[in-house]
Amino acid sequence: MTKPEVDAPVGPAPAQLEILDLVEGDGPExxxxxxxxxxxxxxxxxxxxxxxxxxxxxESITFPLRGLIQGWQEGIPGMKVGGRRRLTIPPELAYGPAGAGHHLSGKTLVFVIDLLATN
Incomplete structure (x- = not known):
C-alpha cells in the first residue's frame, strides 16, 4: 500500500468514535x-x-494497543492484517479536553491506519 490521502472532513465533528473500513484485510484479526x-x-x-x-x-511502528490512546484501543481490535481503517476520534478518546497539556488536547483526530501485523 501507499500513503493514504486523507480528505479534510466536512460537517461537525462526531461525539463518538467512528470506525470505517476502507480496505477489508484478510489476515489475522x-x-x-x-x-x-x-x-x-x-x-x-x-x-x-x-x-x-x-x-x-x-518505517512502520510496532506497539502494544494498551499503551495507545483510547480511540486506538477501541478502534483497532476487529481489524484484520492487510486492512486499512479510518478512525475519527473525539478528544475524550484521544488526548483529553483542551488544556490537558498535550498540543492535540481538545481536538478531534482522524487516523488512517494500515494493519501490517498483529500478535
Whole structure:
C-alpha cells in the first residue's frame, strides 16, 4: 500500500468514535491488548492538517494497543492484517479536553491506519 490521502472532513465533528473500513484485510484479526504493527497518518478534524505520519518517517511502528490512546484501543481490535481503517476520534478518546497539556488536547483526530501485523 501507499500513503493514504486523507480528505479534510466536512460537517461537525462526531461525539463518538467512528470506525470505517476502507480496505477489508484478510489476515489475522487484531484483538484487545494485542501488539500491532501499523502504518498511519493522523490529521486534525477541524483543519485537515496532518500532524503525524509513520509514512513520512519511512518505517512502520510496532506497539502494544494498551499503551495507545483510547480511540486506538477501541478502534483497532476487529481489524484484520492487510486492512486499512479510518478512525475519527473525539478528544475524550484521544488526548483529553483542551488544556490537558498535550498540543492535540481538545481536538478531534482522524487516523488512517494500515494493519501490517498483529500478535
Amino acid at each position: 487484531a484483538v484487545p491488548g494485542a501488539t500491532v504493527e501499523v502504518h498511519y497518518v493522523g490529521v486534525e478534524y477541524d483543519t485537515g492538517e496532518e500532524f503525524d505520519s509513520s509514512w513520512n518517517r519511512g
